[in-house]
Each structure stands twice: as C-alpha cells, then as structure tokens.
Amino acid sequence: MNTKIELVIFDCDGVVIDSEILSAQVLINMLAEIGVNIDRAYVQQYFLGCNFKTVTQNLFDTFNVTLAESFEADYREALLNEFETALMPTNGIKHVLEQLSVPCCIATSSSPKRTAKALNVVNLSQYFNKVFTSSEVKNGKPAPDLFLHAAEQMGVNPSKCLVIEDSKAGVCAALAANMQVLHYSGGGHMQDAVNFVHQAYPEVAHLTHWDDFYKQYPALQTQ
Known part of the structure; x- marks a missing residue:
C-alpha cells in the first residue's frame, strides 16, 4: 500500500x-421452479457481485432461458422477506x-x-x-x-x-x-x-x- x-x-x-447465501438460495429455488438447476458454486463463480442484468444474460446464454418480466421483482420481494428474519x-x-x-x-x-x-x-x-x-x-x-x-x-x-x-x-x-x-x-x-x-x-x-x-x-x- x-x-x-x-x-x-x-x-x-x-x-x-x-447476505450472499440467502440471495443464492432464493435464486436457486426460484430457478428450479422453471427448470433451471444450479447450485451455490455456480452462483459463486458466475453471479457474485454482478447486477441482475448480467445474471439474466448468463441464464439466457447458458440455459437458453428468458426470464419472465416479473421474475426480478418477484426475486427481490422474496429476498427482502428473507432478510427480515435471517439477515x-x-x-x-x-x-x-x-x-x-x-x-x-x-x-x-x-x-x-x-x-x-x-x-x-x-x-x-x-x-x-x-x-x-x-x-x-x-x-x-x-x-x-x-x-x-x-x-x-x-x-x-x-x-x-x-x-x-x-x-x-x-x-x-x-x-x-x-x-x-x-x-x-x-x-x-x-x-x-x-x-x-x-x-x-x-x-x-x-x-x-x-x-x-x-x-x-x-x-x-x-x-
């Protein structure tokens, strides 16, 4: 220095x-509901520190999945609810x-x-x-x-x-x-x-x- x-x-x-474990688990659970199966290691390697636009692009490029327009808002709401009790x-x-x-x-x-x-x-x-x-x-x-x-x-x-x-x-x-x-x-x-x-x-x-x-x-x- x-x-x-x-x-x-x-x-x-x-x-x-x-918060990252909470964020990852909420995302993993929501993606599983639409047939995209990833784990924490995947989130750690490709999503950590990135904004949601980058996450969305990765999911499209890797899994050929286009998220619903409401997905981000639903994810953020679910995460805020999780924050209330676990953060x-x-x-x-x-x-x-x-x-x-x-x-x-x-x-x-x-x-x-x-x-x-x-x-x-x-x-x-x-x-x-x-x-x-x-x-x-x-x-x-x-x-x-x-x-x-x-x-x-x-x-x-x-x-x-x-x-x-x-x-x-x-x-x-x-x-x-x-x-x-x-x-x-x-x-x-x-x-x-x-x-x-x-x-x-x-x-x-x-x-x-x-x-x-x-x-x-x-x-x-x-x-």
Missing part, C-alpha cells in the same frame, strides 16, 4: 451484510465502522431499495450516509464505472480509495478504476468454497476476518 487512503468504499452484499451483518464489521478514521461509503450492484432495507435490518444505516448503486451508472461491475462514480461524488482521487470486495467482478472493477483493493472472504458464502478471486488475483490483499482489518491498515483506525 503506497498511497494514503482517504476513502473506504465498501461493497455491501457479502462484505457489510452476510445478519458480517462478523466484526460494526467494530471496524466505529473505529474508521476516514470517510466511507457503499458501492453495490444491488438495488437502492434492497440495500436500504438490508442496512436498516442489520442496524448499520447510520454508518453510511452515502450509498451508490449500479442503477446510477451505465456499466455495472466488472466495469469500473460505479467505483469511479463513488469517488467522484465523494470528492476523492481514485488512487486514494480503498475498495473492499468479496467478488471477482468487484475486484476486477476496483483494479480497473486504479484503486487500492482488499478482498474480504469472511462472509458465510465463502466458507468451504472455492476462492475464485484469489485464483484470479493472487496479488490482491486478502482479509478473512474483520478483527484483523486494523492490523493491515493501522493508519485507518481512530487513535
């Missing part, structure tokens, strides 16, 4: 909230947010409604005054647009931003934005899973638990 960090950009799903923050994230000495924001492929709901459910809304979603840019991750948009809106040079991501698409987007990157693999969906991110980007800094965050980035902790 050669450049001072002035902004931390958090991905939401799988980084701040432990948790990632272990240790609150302590990190309480001790962070620089501004932070969220940049996520999820919808504004889903993100707002999720942060509210896990009582983390107060830490994120700024939330940026892929609906605000032309190209979602793995394109750098969302992270560059977040940096511009926050008034920080991209080289002085630290992006924390769990997905290959997100890490790719952050690197394309010329930002510093930390791959977080402490979410429930990463346990006993193939780490496709580490395989693709072995040079990227890696964190398995938030308890070690300030050991890697001591300058970011409030003194």
Whole structure:
C-alpha cells in the first residue's frame, strides 16, 4: 500500500451484510421452479457481485432461458422477506465502522431499495450516509464505472480509495478504476468454497476476518 487512503468504499452484499447465501438460495429455488438447476458454486463463480442484468444474460446464454418480466421483482420481494428474519451483518464489521478514521461509503450492484432495507435490518444505516448503486451508472461491475462514480461524488482521487470486495467482478472493477483493493472472504458464502478471486488475483490483499482489518491498515483506525 503506497498511497494514503482517504476513502473506504465498501461493497455491501457479502462484505457489510452476510447476505450472499440467502440471495443464492432464493435464486436457486426460484430457478428450479422453471427448470433451471444450479447450485451455490455456480452462483459463486458466475453471479457474485454482478447486477441482475448480467445474471439474466448468463441464464439466457447458458440455459437458453428468458426470464419472465416479473421474475426480478418477484426475486427481490422474496429476498427482502428473507432478510427480515435471517439477515445478519458480517462478523466484526460494526467494530471496524466505529473505529474508521476516514470517510466511507457503499458501492453495490444491488438495488437502492434492497440495500436500504438490508442496512436498516442489520442496524448499520447510520454508518453510511452515502450509498451508490449500479442503477446510477451505465456499466455495472466488472466495469469500473460505479467505483469511479463513488469517488467522484465523494470528492476523492481514485488512487486514494480503498475498495473492499468479496467478488471477482468487484475486484476486477476496483483494479480497473486504479484503486487500492482488499478482498474480504469472511462472509458465510465463502466458507468451504472455492476462492475464485484469489485464483484470479493472487496479488490482491486478502482479509478473512474483520478483527484483523486494523492490523493491515493501522493508519485507518481512530487513535
């Protein structure tokens, strides 16, 4: 890490909230109802960090399936219902947010409604005054647009931003934005899973638990 960090950009799903297992299972169940059978490993490899447009295109290209117009809305509603009872923050994230000495924001492929709901459910809304979603840019991750948009809106040079991501698409987007990157693999969906991110980007800094965050980035902790 050669450049001072002035902004931390958090991905939401799988980084701040432990939502990816819930999201994957809801999608798997709904796709099974229309004859498309995938598992969590498939979701992990091809959908993690991507917006729904990318997911839809993959399903068409791979399974020759065109989703009903109502599918996305139905999926989001089912997932929000699941969030109400089962969603948790990632272990240790609150302590990190309480001790962070620089501004932070969220940049996520999820919808504004889903993100707002999720942060509210896990009582983390107060830490994120700024939330940026892929609906605000032309190209979602793995394109750098969302992270560059977040940096511009926050008034920080991209080289002085630290992006924390769990997905290959997100890490790719952050690197394309010329930002510093930390791959977080402490979410429930990463346990006993193939780490496709580490395989693709072995040079990227890696964190398995938030308890070690300030050991890697001591300058970011409030003194």
